[in-house]
Amino acid sequence: MMLRPRQSLLVERTLAALGEHGNTLAVAPTGSGKTIMLSAVTGRVLAEPDAKACILAHRTELTGQNRDKFVRVNPGMSTSVFDANEKSWRGQATFAMVQTLSRQAHLDQMPTLDLLVIDEAHHASSPTYRAVIDSVLARNPRAGICGLTATPNRGDGKGLREVFSNVADQITLGEMIAAGHLVPPRTFVIDVGVQDALRHVRRTAMDFDMDEVASILDKRLITEAVIKHWKANASSRKTIVFCSTVAHAQNVCDAFVEAGVHAVLVHGELSDADRKARLADYETGRAQIVVNVAVLTEGYDYTPTSCVVLLRPSSYKSTFIQMVGRGLRTVDPEEFPGVIKTECIVLDFGTASLMHGSIEQEINLDGHLGEGEAPTKDCPDCGAIVSLACMECPLCGHVWEREPQELGVLADFVMSEIDLLKRSNFRWCDLFGHDDALMATGFSAWGGIFFLNGRWHAIGGGKDLRPQLLAVGERTVCMAKADDWLNDHESADSAYKTRRWLNEPPTDKQLRYIPEQMRADFGMTRYQASALLAFQFNKSSIQRLVVSANDGHREAA
Incomplete structure (x- = not known):
């Protein structure tokens, strides 16, 4: 198995940053092959005699996926698992569950490591991860700490600066789209007369005040306008709708059903069984639309989805990209015979696109595709060394303001095609x-x-x-x-x-x-x-x- 050229470049930059700083964070979106890249980084470190590494994750399925991909990328290297069922450090690379390893009795058994790799590294500042990181460094102050994530900015606003001092590289959604690994979004911002009111919504520690957002957007006339524009632009498409509150989402879902469109509602207050059943309705074709409240933002990928409706703003660029990203995956024709998907329609009835800009505006293709070191800049808030293309610091959340002429530029996705x-x-x-x-x-x-x-x-x-x-x-x-x-x-x-x-x-x-x-x-x-x-x-x-x-x-x- 080989890495794509862009994957190889991220690996080289990550290894260089580890050598210089002792720690680093790499940012790459869903579909970029994070597991393959973290496997390649780990394999290069383990080429040293007697070196040992641990790959840390927070979900059982991630541990299994990471181990399977590691073996494909590094045939011949031994592996072991440390989780609730098996506790072994025999392998050169050990795949561990943070919930298990972070217990003090288990940390006491941990051998000296040369590298700790943290998958989904936006969790790295949480207490369980910090317990593991601190124990690794206590045994070997020269151990490398390497994180990979698609979504570096945490919902609680807590930065990653206490773990990582720099960002080695960032593969952007724009690069993935230009390279053909994701489909492009086609964005429509539709003003239903509430943009000015949304700009004045209060921000909380987590995001905008969604109750205040609902008081603006959860109105019958606005919902009717949403359905009208959806029917005009995306009536044949599998669609995910993002709403502000459960009550708002229920009203939107009911309105679609009343309009003759089969829609289902998913939110955090549902039982696992109810949520799975409703998503099954969407995925098997019985429902065309799934309306949700902060449930499908991260980690949900039903690739035939080709329309995303935004009925909420987001103070975080990463959340905006996550929502749009639900519709950008390409379709496997073996899994979905006959389904053709060439783009994703994004219907934004709020201010998220105007606030954050269309995603291609922050791409620096020359910087990312060239050889050698990635162009960087220093974050004025936390001092981190980050990619020049970053508009939101992955380590502390600082937002670089855009030039005024950039705001609201929402033409169809424009990107030079990579040859x-x-x-x-x-x-x-x-x-x-x-x-x-x-x-x-x-x-x-x-x-x-x-x-x-x-x-x-x-x-x-x-x-x-x-x-x-x-x-x-x-x-x-x-x-x-x-x-x-x-x-x-x-x-x-x-x-x-x-x-x-x-x-x-x-x-x-x-x-x-x-x-x-x-x-x-x-x-x-x-x-x-x-x-x-x-x-x-x-x-x-x-x-x-x-x-x-x-x-x-x-x-x-």
């Missing part, structure tokens, strides 16, 4: 010279993207790997999916993008299998012949998958 053909670990070939069929191959796998009826289709296959549909939609998304397929099934040895033999003429054996009409192409290289043969041997499967995807497609709804 994945150049940045890929593999060489991609235009099979027939028409830019409608491209393939890349390795030792064990091949990937391709194919254009038909206005859409691109990503297909992946290989030795002992049945050809399968990876994505349908925009070219960049399909290229990213096919490239990830190759990264998942190949290694650095097989990513022979710059090997000299690639440019040599085809072998006699290759020429025997290449279609006769193409043998006269005296400019063909051995690698191009390899890609063409991969297509020829799998042509019927590729055609079947592409045609089937076109016959059965439906827009994400």
Whole structure:
């Protein structure tokens, strides 16, 4: 398994920051492969003889996921688990549950560590995490403390400065969208006459006063306007609505139902069984809309969701990004056959987008995609060294004010497309010279993207790997999916993008299998012949998958 070039860059910057500061935080959104990157950082540290590391998480499923990915990234390295069921430090890397490890009796058993990695590191300033961190440093003051998170700003406003002094790198949502790993948001700010009132809402320690927000937005005429605009812009889309209070959410949900739209309500006062049942209604298609109050902001991903409605502001940029992010995941056509998703509609009836700006405004692609050190700046409140692109300090929450002309710029998402053909670990070939069929191959796998009826289709296959549909939609998304397929099934040895033999003429054996009409192409290289043969041997499967995807497609709804 290989890392994407952007993932490798974050790993290098994280290791450099650990070497310089002894601690660091890396910020990367959902879908960026945080687990793969933390595994790569840990593996590099464990390359030292007798080194030991602990990867700390707060949920059982995270511990299992982290261990599985670690083994894929670092084959041959030993692992162990320290949780409620198993308490072992035998492995070079130990995957621990913070709830278990933070007990004093268990901390007393902990060996000397060289590295502590904290997944979901926005929890790092809480007492249980601090107990572990302090114990690690007490045994080895030179131990590295490395955190990774998608959402560094805590809801309670407490900063991370007491744990981390710097931010090594930040992969932004904008980068992920430009690289095809997420779909772009298309934002509409709809003024229903309350923007001025919302700007004067009182802030609490946690966020805006949501009761005051509800007194402004929870009105029948406003809710009717919400439904009207949703029907005009997103009536066929699976939709998540964010409201201010439970009463507000109930009224919005009831109004959608009265308007003939099946909607369900989810909030924190429901039992787990009720919440799961209502989300199942949304995910199985019985309900088109799920209305919620601060429940689906973080950690919920139903990828066919392609519309987000904001009926609440947020004082935190991170919360705003989390809400929009619920609709940005790409769709796996194997899991959701026929669903096509190319963008996410964001309908903002408040001031969140105006306050924080559209997410591409804080992207510095040159800074993030270049080699070497990430451009940085110092936070004026806490002194942390952070990425130049940060508009909200991940360690203390300081917000850099935008230039006045930036506020309210909410055109469609504009971003220079990253040229994945150049940045890929593999060489991609235009099979027939028409830019409608491209393939890349390795030792064990091949990937391709194919254009038909206005859409691109990503297909992946290989030795002992049945050809399968990876994505349908925009070219960049399909290229990213096919490239990830190759990264998942190949290694650095097989990513022979710059090997000299690639440019040599085809072998006699290759020429025997290449279609006769193409043998006269005296400019063909051995690698191009390899890609063409991969297509020829799998042509019927590729055609079947592409045609089937076109016959059965439906827009994400």
